[in-house]
Amino acid sequence: MSTDAETPRAPIVPAASLLPADAPFPKAAKVALGMPQLRANLAHATGTIRAKRARLVDELDDWERLRDTAAAIKADVQHRLPELAVEFERNATAAGATVHWARDAREANEIAARLVREAGTDEVVKVKSMATQEIELNEHFEAVGLKAFETDLAELIVQLAEDRPSHILVPAIHYNRTEIRDIFDQRMSDAPAGLTDDPAALAEAARLHLRRRFLSAKAAVSGANFAVAETGSLVVVESEGNGRMCLTMPETLISVVGIEKLLPRFADLEVFMQLLPRSSTGERMNPYTSVWTGSRDGDGPKDVHVILLDNGRTGVLADEVGRQALSCIRCSACLNVCPVYERTGGHAYGHVYPGPIGAILAPQLEPGRHDDLPYASSLCGACYEVCPVKIDIPEVLVHLRQQGPHHAGERAVMGAAKAVMARPRLWRTALRAARFGSMPWRRKGFMRRLPWPGSKWTVSRDMPTPPKEDFRDWWKERRR
């Protein structure tokens, strides 16, 4: 315990995390914008990753060709999904894995819980995985008397704080080191005395806290970054070694894998494993990548399970324009360049996938529940330019806006916005006018009224203030 343990502390969960997950975006964003620490943490973090990414992308003279290939491979996967899923199942099964299929979150959670019980335990160690967050596996486990321990450092921080992740790649991006020290100090039973806020000391504390658990765990739950149809292999990309621990040490391994994660051939990894680490952490290669195919005698888990998850994905597949969202490799580059995300943080989106990808994926995965998210964007196009698989996020946003139920005013403003944006000079002028027009409300970060025709829209809801700089200038400045 640190020396000032007696001093009363502020609650450790930032207010943004306390937003109900179903708060509409504009409302949630407004709360988030009022929190300077959150915004400072976010701006620092996204700025750092952006710079690293840009430097490493510049090293490759074939970056655009890699993006073209990746986009085409993913489009091919989507078109051949039934065939590839069956091919994966056949090869994984032949290698000793058991493949399960889950129509929705509930089914996936029930299968996973049953498998954990069959492994003769009531707790699992977990590798960070978006799919298990999406299906709320931890919550389901808790409800049925099982325990899931997150082992990724950031996920551990978030779990200890009883918070929700706010970024795909850096779930604790909204905490600074002092806040993390406080979380460990208050919530980790074996936190060393006098723990400082030095990141190395904090990482060491996490190592000690988890090590015994890793070495004795009977079962683990993971996701997968890729599932190779040709071989029946799964791939997990990570940094800390907690993934390797979970994938290697327990007897039973359960992996929840969205059906869109398939790749046709093992050799396709030569494309995606160049794109993913550079786009996500801004590294030439992440420290550890694990590839496994079923089970192997004397090496790693004996009992290997794969749960192939639909949970709304086939609905996305049915939309010709929207289906490209299934190409996402969850690198989070689009979050890091998004002016809206940088100012509101991840929680405001009210979904496990925040930022630009969340704005196109959430409303498609859960139709009718996130209709406001396609409006959480300025359509500046920065997300498309960084996306390693070339998802045309602005195109899908506009498409979803046209599809979603909206008020006439929204249609008017969006129609006008589209017309204006088709002519870049007008768009810039409009943005400047909007910034000027919103001056008195600047501090709150929200505009009450837009000039016509936007006024029709802002009568019923607030609109995020355009950032002080022009999006286009902003983006030009940051892309190098």
Next chain:
Amino acid sequence: MSAREEILERMRRALEGAGEAPPAPREYRRALDPEVDIVELLIDRLVDYKANVHHGLDAIPEALGGAKRVVVPGDLPEEWQLGGADFVPDEALSTADLDGMDAVLTGCAAAVAVSGTIMLDAGAAQGRRAITLVPDHHVVVVRRDRIVGHLAEALPMLDPTAPQTWISGPSATSDIELQRVEGVHGPRRLDVVIVGP
């Protein structure tokens, strides 16, 4: 209808009339320019990751540092087991045994210069995954003929269905304010010994 049948049916229905996707262009690089010295590049990347680099089999004792108990795969070449350490072959050692080791010494299947990546595929002189994970110090011998410039050249050298670990520097996290901290759960020290031919 089983979940499997239903999901496959949903996919087919979603794709009705979608046709085929055009073949993927494959115009990206598959190798580095020939003038690049890939051994130099590999060393540069490894040092960048804070791995220690040594040259020649004679450097193995130095790479092992003060390690007393060193676990090795059962098929590790005798001539690599140099120095005063106690080399313990992995004959289904328990997790507790592995946890008591100071270091592990292995070979590798391939090394990719451009990203400083060492690849293990459970093949010759590599052993099972747990032995290169639990000990806190990994010493890996990389033969020059296993070094390639580009990822696309390395993948065909791997057994695709064997358990693989691709290692690019020691375990690290950037979860706290994006500041890189070396050493979390995987081996915190990585030493690479580059040997001929």
